[in-house]
Amino acid sequence: MKAYVVEKIEDKFVSGVQDIETPTIEENEILIKATYSSLNYKDALSSIGNKGVTRVFPHITGVDVAGVVENSNSKDFQKGDKVVVTGYDLGMNTNGGHTEFVKVPASWAIKIPKGLTNKEIMTYGTAGLTAALSINELLNNNITQGEILVTGATGGVGSIAVAVLSKLGFNVTAISGKEDKIDFLKALGAKEIILRKDFDIENKRPLESEKYDGVVDTVGGNILAEALKIVKYDGVVTCCGLTSSFELNTNVFPFILRGVRLIGIDSVECSIKKKEAAWEKLAKEFKIDSLEKLTNEINLEEIQEAYKTLLEGKAVGRYLVKI
Incomplete structure (x- = not known):
């Protein structure tokens, strides 16, 4: 599978798209076929080896992801379920969403609520x-x-x-x-x-x-x-x-x-119930009509340049990564 990988070579951090092996899930884990991810400031910091974000290399960035369950070892999810994962250790010291397949603990995932597509939920991210x-x-x-x-x-x-x-x-x-x-x-x-x-x-x-x-x-x-x-x-x-x-x-x-x-406000470790309530709001009364105005859609190959923009403080709106 293709993934955006950050490596530490001697004292430097280099990153780019690589072909790597698809992960194998274990008990209470799910494998997500990613459709969209996004870019966040924390991702950009991870790409340059910020120790406050990531200490394990090589590493796949991406602190959020949306997609479809490809394989499940959890009673809570079935193949074909549309899910979103944000926060916890995803994209920090656990491989993140900038890849074709993402392995996560089932306890991190939320079924995407009605009213939001995979693309929309990652535009929010x-x-x-x-x-x-x-x-x-x-x-x-x-x-x-x-x-x-x-x-x-x-x-x-x-x-x-x-x-x-x-x-x-x-x-x-x-x-x-x-x-x-x-x-x-x-x-x-x-x-x-x-x-x-x-x-x-x-x-x-x-x-x-x-x-x-x-x-x-x-x-x-x-x-x-x-x-x-x-x-x-x-x-x-x-x-x-x-x-x-x-x-x-x-x-x-x-x-x-x-x-x-x-x-x-912490969106990383807050409870699943709190996250579910927030996503429900974004699917209904918080849902906005101006998502397209906020979105710069890119692919895996374009992440590196986008990280430069984020780190320089020049980014506007959201970067949506189509996998």
Whole structure:
């Protein structure tokens, strides 16, 4: 079978498409004939040997995959079932979705809900799942209308969050460092766009005027710290990324004076039930009509160039990998 493989040769990491043997499944495992995968920032880090993501080489990247069960050693899945796998160790130290056949523990897989095709669910992918989990936290904490700030808005998670929140009737303000993508964000439904250079500034004041009912933050760092200062009383902020920084230099005033709640979002190890609920939302009330606008469809041979774009911070929307 063909697979996108990363190898460590001496002190360098090289990657590309190779022909390798199809894996054999064991008890409580399934073999998936992949139809689509996607690219995520974590995949790009794995491709350059980031030890926080991958330590086992040679390695197949791809932290998510959708396809059809080819063979099953699990009572929960039969040959022909359409399934999706995201998170857990897939694409990290377990071979991932950038290959024709993927072996995974059956406990990682979810049957694709009605209302989503294999292509659609991988257009969402891990990014869409993360966006849905973030939006669910807003709704579950009584943020059901009003003003929402989305950071890193042209990225995978951010762009899907903008589109879904707009569909749900929120007034969305998007932060982006890409001035040439203002029209793209407006097409997704953003009412206002703030350029990163105008927001990511040094500000020593502990609080600012209340502006947003909620925030979907995908970047961390100073942008998250500044966003916390302008959330309204009893507001909710979700945090799922660190492309700006893993550090958060803030103060307690938003939390003790305004009752702001900061909620971490993890799509990797969260329960299957939580993932299933998020996918059901994306198949129904969260489903957006602008998926094609978000999608750059590529094949296995084009992954290497796409990784460069991701690592340089130039990616817009989602990369869908047709297997």
